[in-house]
Amino acid sequence: MSDPTSTTSFLPLDVLFNNPLFAGGIGLAGLGAAAALARRSAIKGASLIKRRLLADVEISKQDASYPWILAWLALPRPPGGFVTSKLTRIHQFSMKTMAGAVPNKPKHTQFFLQPGYGRHIIRHNNAYISVNREKQSTANHTTGEPHEIITLTSLYAQRHIFEDIFGEAHQLAISAHEGKTMMFASRGMDWEQFGDAxxxxxxxxxxxxxxxxxxxxxxxxxxxxxxxxxxxxxxxxxxxxxxxxxxxxxxxxxxxxxxxxxxxxxxxxxxxxxxxxxxxxxxxxxxxxxxxxxxxxxxxxxxxxxxxxxxxxxxxxxxxxxxxxxxxxxxxxxxxxxxxxxxxxxxxxxxxxxxxxxxxxxxxxxETTRYQAAEMWNRFYGDIDHDGNGRKRFLDKLVELDLIPNESGVVKPKLHTSAAAIQGLFLFNKDNMEGAIEMAEGLIPRIYEPEPQKGIKVSA
Ligand SMILES: Nc1ncnc2c1ncn2[C@@H]1O[C@H](COP(=O)(O)OP(=O)(O)OP(=O)(O)O)[C@@H](O)[C@H]1O
Ligand SMILES: [Mg+2]
Known part of the structure; x- marks a missing residue:
């Protein structure tokens, strides 16, 4: 015998499941849950794959290699004869302007494109690398500048490409500074490169x-x-x-x-x-x-x-x-x-x-000695004053002006001049040694210096 109460208790469920609206709702909810689960597993899986398959390198702006890497990323190179950018898919650049002196041009300015902030994809030796340049929310205490990092990501299997890139970037930095002197100045509590090399x-x-x-x-x-x-x-x-x-x-x-x-x-x-x-x-x-x-x-x-x-x-x-x-x-x-x-x-x-x-x-x-005055003359006019006659007349004039001792070095001059003043005179009279001799009066200092003491003292 069936229990009437139990029959009544099942009845509404049956009715409920037979209701197309309710059944559809449950179906959708189930699908939703399955999708959420799948999504979560996909994210987990992706991050697992990412962890297993990808390799990251972070370079902070504080590290010396930061500017090298930026310069390397912006390097144009000619594949197959065409000068194209190494950056296969960078669409956002930021500009770096460098002013420098170039012979015969009063002012020379160079512009460099460097990858802007955000994510970029580059190709190097058949490997794809994702470059992410970002500013961070923290800042340098003394300068107030936000910290910055570049993250390079490549396939784990191709991680050796990083050594290659850093090696190239370092070489590039070395060759860019070859024949140059880097200047550093204190800025706040830090040292910073001061101007261009x-x-x-x-x-x-x-x-x-x-x-x-x-x-x-x-x-x-x-x-x-x-x-x-x-x-x-x-x-x-x-x-x-x-x-x-x-x-x-x-x-x-x-x-x-x-x-x-x-x-x-x-x-x-x-x-x-x-x-x-x-x-x-x-x-x-x-x-x-x-x-x-x-x-x-x-x-x-x-x-x-x-x-x-x-x-x-x-x-x-x-x-x-x-x-x-x-x-x-x-x-x-x-x-x-x-x-x-x-x-x-x-x-x-x-x-x-x-x-x-x-x-x-x-x-x-x-103060400039006779020896220095002669050497400076040689540097400026050596190629046009073949017989040294101009130099002799210039030195005689300086003796006459009481700026340097005579040839025997017996009589000490009463006045002195500086190498900077001689350089100024010669620069004003480029390729014109007669002009330099004529204008030598200009070397007389307007401020009189005390008698110089000579010597080098080496202790220990
Ligand atoms: N002995 C020198 N030989 C060649 N150039 C010189 C010499 N002395 C000065 N000059 C020229 O004069 C200018 C000024 O020289 P520099 O700044 O080296 O002088 P300084 O001794 O450091 O002067 P200060 O004491 O004012 O700092 C430079 O352009 C430099 O090329
Ligand atoms: Mg000085």
Whole structure:
């Protein structure tokens, strides 16, 4: 016998399932759930496949390779004779403008297209690579610039292509800087490349008094070969040089040329820069860019017009004397370093700065000597003054003007001139040596300098 209550309890369900509307609804819901499940598994599967099959490389803007990779990505190359872009599918570019000097053109500007932000696909050696350049939501504390990364993705099986790309990009960067000197400047708490790499200045183009240049270059080269000697003896591998003398005598030019000769860059700190203080200076000294000469121009500037420390000992945003000494050889000072300090006023520097370990070699780059004047003449007019007659008349004129000693060197001149002034005179009279001789009066300085002291002092 059937139970009437149970019959009644089944009846509505039957009715329900027999109802085409309800059955259709259930069917749809089931389909929806199945689709959602499938979608979720597909996403999981895709990310699994992605993890197993793809390889990613992230390059942050802070990394030295970032600009190389950008430059490599923008490189045009000629497949089959056609100059087309390596970027097979990049449609969005951003512009990079570089101004530079080109002979016979007053101003020259170069434009580079580089991949813009977003995702791009490129092909390299038959491998497809996805390039994603993006700005991040975090920013550099000191400059406020957002962090940036480039992510390169390729098939896992083709991951070796990355080594290839980085190798090529590095080579490209090296060849772009060949024959050039990179300059770095402090920006906030960081070092940044300062302007475009400059063409190397040849060492022969800086004319110092006889033997001076050779002596300094020899000393630096000797230092560079002696790293083990320093390490074995537990001495920090550092050497400091101080070049002092009147303006326009070639101090900065020489350091620039020396960097080129050694294939080094130059890292410049301006001690009188606003915002620089002892802590920043010490920090910057610990992370000087590799293979660069540290250049502290106008080393005396940090000590003049300095504010007196307030009650808390704070002396404003300036470097203090002890701050500079500590940066140069305190415990936190970087282990490896070549530093050059320049000043026009050695008398304003403290003895403590010029002690070995901080400054090991002190050289006066003084007023132009007879030797320098003759050498500069040769560089400018050597090819037209074949018999040296022009040079003789020029030097005689300088003796007459009391700017250089006579040939025997007995009579000391009362006036002095700078190499910068001679360069200016020769530049004004390009290919016209008679004009240069005629206008030599212009070399007489309007401001009289005290009697120069000569010499190179090498300590330790
Ligand atoms: N000894 C030199 N040989 C060749 N060129 C020189 C020499 N001295 C100066 N010059 C030229 O004069 C200009 C100024 O020189 P530089 O800036 O090197 O002088 P400086 O000694 O650093 O002066 P300051 O003390 O004012 O910084 C440059 O264009 C440089 O080419
Ligand atoms: Mg200078």
């Amino acid at each position: 400059r063409k190397k200045r040849p060492l022969q183009s800086v004319i110092l008094d006889k033997g001076v240049k050779e002596r300094i270059v020899g000393d630096v080269k000797d230092f560079l070969q002696r790293q083990n000697w320093y390490v074995d003896r537990g001495i920090p591998y550092r050497r400091g040089y101080l070049l002092y003398g009147p303006p326009g005598s070639g101090k900065s030019s020489f350091i620039q040329a020396l960097a080129g000769e050694l294939d080094f860059g130059v890292s410049i700190i301006n001690l009188s820069e606003r915002g620089i203080n002892d802590d920043k200076l010490a920090y910057l000294f610990t992370k000087i860019p590799a293979r660069t000469i540290l250049l502290l121009e106008d080393a005396d500037a940090a000590f003049i017009n300095r504010r007196k420390p307030d009650a808390e000992g704070y002396s404003g945003a300036n470097v203090t004397f002890s701050g500079l000494l500590n940066a140069l050889d305190g415990v936190a000072a970087g282990e490896e370093r070549i530093a050059f300090l320049t000043t026009n006023h050695i008398d304003r520097l403290d003895e403590a700065l010029i002690r070995p370990g901080r400054v090991d070699v002190t050289v006066r780059i003084g």
